[in-house]
Amino acid sequence: MAVDATTTGEHLPYHRLSAAGLRTLAAGEGDGAVIAELLRAERSRRLLLLRALRNGASRDDTGPDGTDAFAQGWDLLERAQRNAPEVCEDLLMSPNTGMWVSLAVRRIRGRVYEDAPHWVVMGHLAALAAAAAVRAGLEFDITVPVRRGLVPLPTLGCAVLPDPEPWGTARVTGRDGRVRVTSASGVVVLPADPDRREPDWIPVRRTTLGSGGRAKPLVLEELDPYRTFPRPSEPSLLSPAEAAYWESSLAKAWEVLLRDEPESTEAMRRGLMSVAPTPMRERFRPHSSTAGDAFGGVTASRPDDVAQLAATLVHEFQHTKLGGLMHLEPLTEPPADPETPEPLLYAPWRDDPRPLGGLLQGIYAFFGVTRFWRAHRHTADPAYVPLAHFEFALWRAQVWATLNTVSGHERLTSVGRYVVERLTERCAGWLTEEIPTTPLRLAEEAAADHHARWRAHHLRPPAKAVEEAVLAWQQGADKPPSALTAEPLLVPDSGVRFSDSTAVLARHHLSDPDGAWRRPGGVDGADPAEVRLLHGEHAEARAAFTDRLSAKGAPASAWPGLGRALAADPVHRAAADLLRRHPERARAVQDALEAKTGRRADPVRLAAWLGA
Template structure:
């Protein structure tokens, strides 16, 4: 599908990626020219969604709650388009507009993603129109929704009204170049310079990254309800201190990207439009997101440091690129409807099993992350370099394993097969890169532990084989029945958390070796046995894991930990291998023994027997 719209044989125009653009995206790359192609296609998609929404709303007429606000907005938007098309273009291509129109179309078709009344969602078009008309200098008067005392005018700002009701309306009036918002909670006169912040007026926070000769504009998005995914949310107004932190962090991260990943930075120059700050998370566990419907928008938690923020931007922009490609062409076949449950896969960056489409998104995102750390480890401050080496080694391993798990999968389309092969070639070229011994060892340990925990949580050996194993154990058989080694069933276990604790502890060890993480409760989801194991106190770790797994309600993650602790005892290699590679067998048989006898077996002896 050229990002140029093409018409053939009287058929409607469509978009087709250039051969160069497709090749670059398939390798996980893509410069500004590729992003321009995707943006042209995205523009057409937004217009089609707006038109579909208009037809749905006008087709229902007065029967649809909010159709009057929508109609007012449509008329005013048409006026603004005639007078200031560039303003309407910016509004159309805002990530927030893409999110809103997609959710609004779903809303009129019966799927709600927010608790706002129908008329508030439909009336958002009036708010878009008011912002466009105000920026165009038009004379106008229109009713817009009020959301919990706030009146968002996208790309302009947000008026603050003392309205106690969760939902309401306000009048927005443009007259002689001045803007007023009047509602139940009073009246707000927008400053002549709408970028000026006042008590009752919060402007959109805009910033510029980079040097003056090549500036990169970016919105630090606090206000628009559709800045978050997949559900809208209330405003998150930053304090002056917090805003300054974000602005300086983004400016420094941009310089890091220009140096270490310049092609991605040039792509972001066009395609990254806004960053929506989210609250701080636990260190080394940042959260970020984007959505295919919000091309160019990123939500990110407060970063621990500049390199982490740069990696986060790369991660999310990879999702943006792949989402744009998938709007033009599918990478995997849809499952038939009705159909058996979709096959799920191990994703080394998640706690839960993922469908094929989601796995491809993760592969693409973390290939970009790997590329970033591959370069950054050579330019980082020497004190930070061990951590950067670890990140490169970890994600290189995880992407490689996952690519090989999906290569040639039957549900991949021809494009999907092509993309996976090109990504595999790219990652293969990195596998021979040298990494210092300690970060490499820690990365391999973290990758293996994550996989073992995932298996222990989500895989179940055949139930009949487990029952036979319990009988064999009780009878003193020399080894378990061979049926226990049959292919296990995937039974997703909800609410699994902290599968990454070994990786998080490794990051602490490399960056803050004597920090508070060594104390109980220092890292969420990690107990002292894990800390002892990381610090080389293997006997203490083994004793702690053995005690926990001998008691009731032992944590599932302890099986993997015990396997790692036993690896340092030559006499326990059989037990260690079993627990590091097939911990689900030990978990299932131990639980069955407890149900049958009321007691738990010695976990080391059981693992050694199961490994026989």
């Protein structure tokens, strides 16, 4: 492919990824050079979005005091650009700026993502301009929005005003080397060193990963409203202890990545700019996110441990790379009929079905996760090795299966097909690598159970076939009607949660066999019978699942659980196979029987009959 600056017949420049860059990204990799290509394209994209925002500006941009903060901001940014272009570049390429300008453009086109008034959203440009002017040492005077008593100055910090109103304005002035923020409720004078904390001034928190000439500066983002996706949020300040934990964990995770993921680390050194911490979640269920509009920014919950944080950074930076690629080269064709809902597919890392584009994002991210655990299992502390083997085995299987699902999909573009082919080639090379028996078995069980739960929740056999099956059951037929094996319908169940409970229990078992997770309620969404299964108590688990499924309101996930409990007994092989492969049939027929007769069939007998 051509180098990044190409010219059309109308002499308008556009970006194209280099052939070497495409090869690298298609293989799931990417060093600092390819990140530089993506960043150049992202810069142009943001400039175009700013131009679109200016072209779409209107009278609605005027604040309550009659000031057009957006217009003032544009003029001040032009001054700052002339005097300190490097400062404006830094502000332009901040992940938060990318998020803001994208949401603002969507807003002028009718899509609203936050409760702030229009003039507050548009006026954020004035806050960016004020920050640029402060950093450039300019003398200036500009009106900026106040958000619930806070005045964010991106990349610098946040002024705190005693203002109870949710939205308002303040003046930011720079004179004689001092910067003041003035509103009707008070005045804040920024410290001469803007990195120093004051009662009315909160600086941006920064940390450094590594040392020497290859040290990596990183923002630990607590303040900017546009640090979170897909909607802005209020500042969430870290306590001193939490900040120390994050800084220490990031530093240690960086050392792990330098050792186990050197190429990814080099890419992150160039492209990872900020991490926005969020509160801790249940163990082994961290949450993290990125947005294609916020290149270089990651939100992440407080990590359980250093290896998990390292895997999270790899996962999210994979999203960042693919998002940058997709801004240049789409991987999928648009649906033939925009009015028709897009078909949804199974994603083994989600509770819900996903469209093709979302599935490709997941494949790419978990390909990176698989690659990380493949290396880390050989370098981890001995106590962590079984868990690392499990993670590699689980995600290797899930990525491989999903790559085969999308391979040859009719809506893949030529670039999309190339990416899928290259990832498939790489993943195939990992399939023969040996994994110890117990982590491998647990990973296979977790993968199969997740898929079975997904089917039980989201798939429905044809209604007529279910009616025929109910009648056949009542009439004592030897086997169900063949119509029940027809392709089921996808009926998304929006209430599904905790489809990963088998995997979470396996992680606990490998890392803390006698821990509190064994008690009822120890893992959210996990049935106590699942803990029995984990310890080989199949008869007890079978009895528990049978009781659940014989009562009203039985959870759909209990059908695959019963299948796992029956699998140890050859007498129940047909029932076990049916429940592990097609639990939706048992659920549908049982529900229909209950609706028709008011009674539920014995679940083991029903499954055996359906599996005949």
